[in-house]
Amino acid sequence: MAADWVGCLVSINCGPTLGVYQGEVSSVDQTSQTISLRHPFHNGVKCTVPEVTFSAMDIKDLKILEIRKSSTEVPKLNGSDTNSTLTPQGGRKDKGGGGAPVNSTPVMVPNKTEPKTQEGGVSPVPHYSKRSSSCRGPNQATPKKNGLKNGGNMKNRDDECFGDGMDDVPDEDFDFEGNLALFDKAAVFSQIDSSERRGNGARSRGTPGEQTPSRYRHDENILEAKPVVYRQIMVPQNGTKEYSTDSGLVVPSISFDLHKRLLATAESHGLSLERRLEMTGVCASQMALTLLGGPNRLTPKNVHQRPTVALLCGPHVQGAQGISCGRHLANHEVEVILFLPNFVKMLEAITSELALFGKTGGKLVSNVKDLPETPVDLVINCLDSHENGFLREQPWYKAAADWANQNRAPVLSIDPPVSGQAHAVEAKWSLSLGLPLPLSEGAGRVYLCDIGIPRQVFQEVGIKYHSPFGCKFVIPLHSE
Template sequence: MATSWVGSVVSINCGPTLGVYQGEVSSVDQTSQTISLRQPYHNGLRCPVPEVTVSAMDIKELKFVDIQNAVTKSTSGQRTATEVTSLHTGRQNNRSSLPSFPSSSSNPGTAPITILRRVPTGSSNSRGGTQATHRKNSVRNGGAGWTMRPKDDECFGDGTDEDLDTDFDFEGNLALFDKAAVFSQIEEKNGNSNRAHHHNSHAEQKHPSYRHDENILESKPVTYRQITVPQHRGKEYCTDSGLVVPSIPYELHKHLLAAAERWGLSLERRLEMIGVCSTQMALTLLGGPNRLTPKNIHQRPTVALLCGPHVQGAQGISCGRHLANHDVEVILFLPNFVKMHESVISEINLFSRTSGKQVSNVRDLPMSPIDLVINCLDCHENLLLREQPWYRSAADWANQNRAPVLSIDPPVSEQDQTVEAKWTLSLGLPLPLVERESRLYLCDIGIPNLVFQEVGISYHSPFGCKFVVPLHPV
């Protein structure tokens, strides 16, 4: 009797602890009440051992899957032959099962038996696996039993173990990707879109793009050479906006200032204008709003002015007065001269009413580096001042001090500068100065356009919204 079960495919449920075993019956021992399975599966996975023996004490439920006979066998020994008439194929999956039939045994404890049939290899509904799976009965709304597939069986019931031993072939799958063909298709699409865009660009003109500082309204062509001087043979400079500013000789510059005085731009008014412009530039060089704040009053910048007894010296003193009014510590160097220009005396009287300090000896100047040195020692009319002892001592002090130097209205000279300046400030129109490492700036001193025309200069202001603009050599 026991040998008749050999070769049958069974599914043994040993409870939640041991799980479910499936396989082909290899032997049944009635004495020890055990059953052995060949090529067993445990919970849907192939066991690492070729044979498993299960005791009858551990068996909770036993299901037979007999492919040859297709009959249902109960654990009580009763056998009921049933002819299989149809195959359930309602859902397209890798398994098909027969409807479940309850056992005809009179023993109420006997569990229902379900017969499962494996789909042959090569079927359109098969994934190549030959493992038999089962379905459990479930009662819906107390009615008839329907075959339902549990979630665990859906996820783990397929025979996927056949592909576990095979590594994924990355190189082979990468070789299937034809890079050249894909990129050729992309380039072809881009080429078609570019040709379409090129075709459309002829149909409608592309609107130009503008910068934030460009005007979108159509206007006349820009003329960058708006200043012309008679018999110009000197140097030329340009502003940041590209306007050309030519240089003029000192004699023409002198006639221009004289014409402005005849029309009411006196020396005193010119000195005030130069003092304001040079102060504005000096405050910017000292740090501007980042340095001159109420919270930084304990670190006031220090500026030394080196002035001579002439108009250029008066310009420097005017600058020092405005700097002192802006909380800058100013030290004015001016030797004790017997004869000085009237404008210098007037500016000294005003400077004495500020918090600035005036010294007449180089020894009284600070020995430590300061923030800025303003040089107004030179004169256009008298270049022999460079030979004076006070001039040499002041120039030596400025060169030894590590502070940067701003030179205001220096004269035209072929000789080297006695004080190396980092910045140079010219008035009205620049003079043809010798090219040095000094950066050139130009300040507006308030001369009207008709005054320029009176001396033969066609003039249009290059300053824009500023009073001091940088100049670059052309």
């Protein structure tokens, strides 16, 4: 009876330590209670030895995968859980009923669909594909195959799952570098360019005679639009100084008299002095923060190196604009030192701005001797007035101007006077409001800030206006 099962394909479960073995039964010895498998597989990996012998004491479960010969019962091995009788079709009739079911152990299933038959009708152990064997380690658990009643159904399921042709999978990795070297990019693009030139601008894959569309930069609009009109602001005066923006828009300057009329008309429509002071302070402080280093300097991790700004103000509207700028800078953790001399009578705007500035913790001095002796990060000049030129003769003005010129810090002037007046403090940057005045060379690089004047207000004073600011509130101007 034992010889009847030679050649069958079986799966032997030897527990978690030894694992699961599969192979073709080569011999069964009932005397020594051993069974031998030829061409064995251990946990799905082919063994290096041609044959393995198992003792009944090591076998936890034995499962028939495929019956090659007609037989009526499985040889009984003492100590193993094989106490059952199987029909040639794989059916089972339990005798003792005390053992574990034969098909309770997960096994590896061969993926070859039609094994070849050797002499005597015995088929060799099916060949496992390289992919299935290389993807599993020697101790890796194998997937369960539940609901299979016999080896024939297992084989059919294997055919449906894996199919044919798995032996053709190559062992070596794909050579990406070698394959990429076969593509000559320069030659292909040269061929494309030459074909376009021969077609007189027509694309090779388009309609004959179709013109090649224009090539656009990443910042150009591909949609057709009306031509840009660069002179969108027209002023009533002729021969004034003109500036241009980064995008090429022309921004003409206006006289101080027209500037006064513009501000007076805006105030009559509700744009009060307080609103203009706040807007000017925000724009000027934003520009100053950028000049101080912006996010590279003003960070929570750099509190020990806070920038220092010296603010020089006079008793006029320009001084009030500077105090508003200093308040916003102090709110952004900038060390602000405000110089404003003592006066018996000051503008109401200056008084209110000083009261707000005092809430920020900034330093207020009235004597030039109290200004820092070492260079600061930035000096903001608001000493000059458009209407009162006699202030330049005051001792406090001359002392403050001398301190600013001797301090090696760069200077930003807010709303400086027109070119007809000399600049006591040489500035590196100047910030104009609304529309620029014709500034002299001593004003440095000119910037323009939007203080919120509506378009119809410009039209009431005879100015044809279209905003040149775009998405910003402060823009640089270039001299024509």
